Amino acid sequence: MLPLLWLVPAIPFAGALTLAVLGPRMREKAAAVIGTGSIAVSAVISLFIAAAFLTAPPAAGAYTQTLWTWIDVGSFRPAIAFYLDALSLVMMTVVTFVSFLIHVYSAEFMRGDEGYSRFFAYMNLFVASMVTLLLADNLLLLYLGWEGVGLCSYLLIGFWYQDPANGLAGRKAFIVTRIGDTAMAVGLFLLFHNLGTLRIQDLMHAAQSQWPVGSAYAIAAAALLLGGAVGKSAQLPLQTWLPDAMAGPTPTSALIHAATMVTAGVYLIARTHVLFALAPPVQFAVAVVGAATLLMAGFSAATQNDIKRVLAYSTISQIGYMFLALGVGAWSAAIFHFMTHAFFKALLFLAAGIVIEALHHEHNIFRMGGLRNELPVAFWTFLIGGCALAGLPLITAGYYSKDLILWSAANSTAGGMGLWAAGMAGVVLTSLYTFRLIFLVFFGRLETAVSHRPGLAMTVPACVLAFLSIVGGFGKLPFEALLATALPQFREAGGGMSEALASAAAGLAFLAGLLAAWYAYLQNPSLARSAAANPAGRLLHRFWFSDWGMDWLYDRVFIRPVVWAASANKADVIDSIYDGLAGAAALCYRLLSATETGKLRWYAAWIAGGSVVTLAIVMWL
């Protein structure tokens, strides 16, 4: 089964090509069959590969498939090669399977859209790029997939391009992530220059043998890779693009901007974990970035009005948890949280999409309400997803993964109680904003009438994901055993917090957030309003609502100076040099053409004079 690995990215790519070429002449049904079918085949193949991998693990826990040499310049010979170990296996299976469910959902959600086949072409291309990124054997191929998913993200955010705001959001996402990508590219140059290869496994071995722990090269390389990860995974300070990315269609938000692409940074760090282990300061920075991001995004999420923006901030916050886990060395906990997050966050977006479509594309949660009985499927699936996100103890998957991260943060040699406390505050916030959302949207009075009920293609994927959001957490122990073949074990510091105590604390934090949301938004709705009405509350609300003023700050610090410089340099100083050259040439032309008088005697005089001067030069000089 394993030799079929190349088909997993190849089939979605073929689907994207087919849809791109023939799509405009296709009927919707054909486009849906090709678009969804290619992902279905890919998902089935990856499930079979997973089964084969688990029953008969390849030697050394990894399988490499080399297709061909991509570039051959001297010692630089990156290949198109795929590397399958437990880490990429988990990522690939989750990505293809969640993608398949979301494609099924999109087949109904996008019905009637004039860009129907274009949408599926982009989505297929996205899956192909994402799988390439995950399976890449060398960092160059990984970078290809990395940029491919960035491109698809841009295309899909601006999918409804007639509205300039969507195009702007797409450009913002593209440019902000490009900042991180530049850092990552420099990191790649640095690694190749010093270690002479880009094959990830060779690179890790070489780094381990050539660089001592804490060496300047390891720190620089890890920091640059972290820059790329921060941009792609929307972490501090490059997180501003993700909330605006919600301008795209809801399935896009579910697939790209929640479940898969934004976790690419987590994957990159886990994949190059050796480098980060060699650079303890950078690894600690990963944890701090994660902790700070999860808190900031949590506060912002609690103030948003747009249902999708709440979910976007919660995505940023949850990826913050993954970074926290990576930073304290709990590699498999981060990947475990990636998996459960992929399930419940995709589910939340799908359920939110059902609500949005049922209410004539209404996004404002204060104009929703009482949908519990109107849209039961959306309600129950959203409730399950929300509980998993907030971490309802013992039942939901999110609890197990987040609990593991919190416990690791408290007990890691690299972590500490400060990180644990930040994570714990994050749990309260998560629970608060999740149930705020649920109470406002599904409880209370009916604010807007329901106009459209979802069909099977939208409810079934949501139900499957709801199922996975619950059972996904029960596989914690075999999951950790599987990942132990690819990632190092978590190093526990002695004398830390016991697992039961950490779990109990997480459960209590969940309950605190739930009660706060219940009291402020259901029991006593005037409380939240009055808190937001007094001046200090209003200021704080505005501050958090605008993402801690980050957009404002970037506008002042980066965008305005650039725009000012551009407008000040409207005349283009550098270009005036070339304009001057052209002007001088034109002047010479005018001078010379003035001698073309058409008067024969003048010509003869010039010739005679010129001959005299030439002869004089020849004779006396």
Place this chain on the structure above:
Amino acid sequence: MFPIREGFLLSGVLFTLGVIGVLVRRNLLFVLMSIEVMLNAAGLAFVAAGARWGQPDGQVVFLFILAMAAAEVSVGLALVLELYHQYKSLDTDAISRMRG
């Protein structure tokens, strides 16, 4: 010995007169005649140099110049006729349509 100094002086004077004629005269026929004077001045210089060193080359070159001058005159006169046809004038300043 042949007085080459005087020969060259005469040739130079003739050539200068020819140049002045070309520059000063506005009638095309006179311009052609001035060119003829310049050619003969050059020929005279060749003949003088050939006589000075007792070589026949100078006179050979003069024959070439004669042949060239005959060709030039025939072409030149044809052009003059054609121009007169077009402009009813032989004034070179009037025929100045080829200015840049």
